[in-house]
Amino acid sequence: MGGPEHVANIACIDLFCGAGGLTRGLQNVGVNVVAGVDVDQACKHAFEVNNNAKFLLEDVSELAPEKLNDHFGDASIRVLAGCAPCQPFSTYSQRYETVGTPRWGLMYHFARLVKNTRPEFVTMENVPTVIKHDxxxxxxxxxxxxxxxVSSGVVDCTKYGLPQTRRRTVLLASLDRTIELIAPPEDAIHTVRDAIGxxxxxxxxxxxxxxPLHAAARLSDLNLERIRASRPGGTWRDWPQELVAECHRKDSGRTYPGVYGRMVWDAPSPTMTTQFFGFGNGRFGHPEQDRAITLREGAILQGFPLDYSFVPEGSPIHFKTLGRMIGNAVPVTLGEIIGQSILASLDETEKPTNREDDHETKRECGKTLVA
Structure with missing residues (x-):
């Protein structure tokens, strides 16, 4: 699958693995991902074919820690990664998902699996607002x-070279070593033109x-007129009045300019959502062609390589299914950043600390992080 050879004696399991964005990023830098876990059968092909790792069709809330230990095998360095569904913690979705709905509790099951497997490293990624929740x-x-x-912080992925405006909370934890996110390189900003030009x-x-994935969704006659009236970086406010949607003509709708927009060639794209293939769903219009971006272009903006296979050859292309897989994925670039941070921690000359001696340090760290 390309990339560096795997670091000897390290094994990672990717919980909520989806189509394999995090896994691909980790493997690109040498972290051996042996398995991924997800409840979405549609992700199995993409995860296994591209990453040479086992896909486990399992509900994390019911997953037995013994199964994880079986896949970790005799690896001396074990990594448990988990990017629980972000929808419960996003500002928009909280009107639909409340405490007590199934996805809210998945992080507790992640904690249960950590407690019962004690991997050397743990990492988690989610929306920035996740830190506000109990x-x-x-x-x-x-x-x-x-x-x-434990260390954590909000990552601006554009600073690390992802051609997409995406901010995410990343948590890194190590049993015996100091760990923190690597610093971004200089001049790493990539643009829409760099990615899909x-x-x-x-x-x-x-x-x-x-x-087949380089496929553009069909536009209605009205939306075709609208995109022809749109300029890169503009909004529906630039259109002739007869093209403006009725809901946007009301006072309550004028505060939502972030739909029906074209991307800008020489800037990162907006954050990919599960509906990025639709012109009316955000600023997902192509910078100059009269269409929304394609499924493949969305995947590239998420960091996936051009040849990443999402469905078996000859299979039908379902925009909603593939849009969900691609939009929900952890960007490959962010996976690389997380993997490099773990490997940098392993490279430290610092010897593992005595956990009893370091108890007070961890206690102070805990107070800071959970305040």
Whole structure:
């Protein structure tokens, strides 16, 4: 699958693995991912074919720690990664998902698996607002009480080279070593032009003969008029009045300019959502072609390589299914950052500390993080 050779004696399991964005990023830098866990059968092909790792169709809330230990095998360095579904913690979705709904509790099950497997490293990624919620604070408190050193922060992925505006909370924890996120390189900003500027031109409703995923959703006649009236970086406010949606003409709708927009060539894209293939769902219009970006272009903006396979050859292309897989994925670039941070911790000359001697340090760390 390309990339560096795996670091000897390290094994990672990717909980909530989806299509394998985090796994691919980790493997790109040499972290051996042996298995991924997810409840979505549609992700199995993408995860296994591209990453040479086992896909486990399991509900994390019912997953037995013994199964994880079986896949860790005799690896001396074990990594448990978990990017629980972010929807319960996003500001928009909280009107639909409340405390007590199934996805809210998944982080507690992640903590349960950490407690019963005690991996050397733990990492978690989620939306920035996750830190406001008790389930996150409880997760950090559990790690600290188990003896982990924990660091966390909000990552601006554009600073690390992802051609997409995406901010995420990343937590890193280690049993015996100091760990923190690596610093971003200088001049790492990549743009929409860098990422998809050479993709073959398409009209709305068309797909490429060479790549079925390079497919653009069909536009209604009205939306075709709207995108023709749109300029890169502009909004629906630039349109003739007759093209503006009725809901946007009301006072309550004028505060939502972030839909029906074109991307800008020489800037990162907006954050990919599960509906990025729809022109009316955000600023997902192509910078100059009269269409929304394609499924493949969205995957590239998420850091996936051009040849990443999401469905078996000859399978039908379902925009909603693939949009969900791609939009929900951890960007590959962020996976690389997390992997490099873990490997940098392993490279430290610092010897593992005595957990009893370091108890007070961890206690102070815990107070800081869960406050």
């Amino acid at each position: 389930v996150y604070k409880d997760f950090v408190r559990t790690l600290v009480n188990l003896g982990y050193r 050479t993709m073959p031109a398409l009209k709305q409703g068309q797909s490429s003969e060479d790549d």
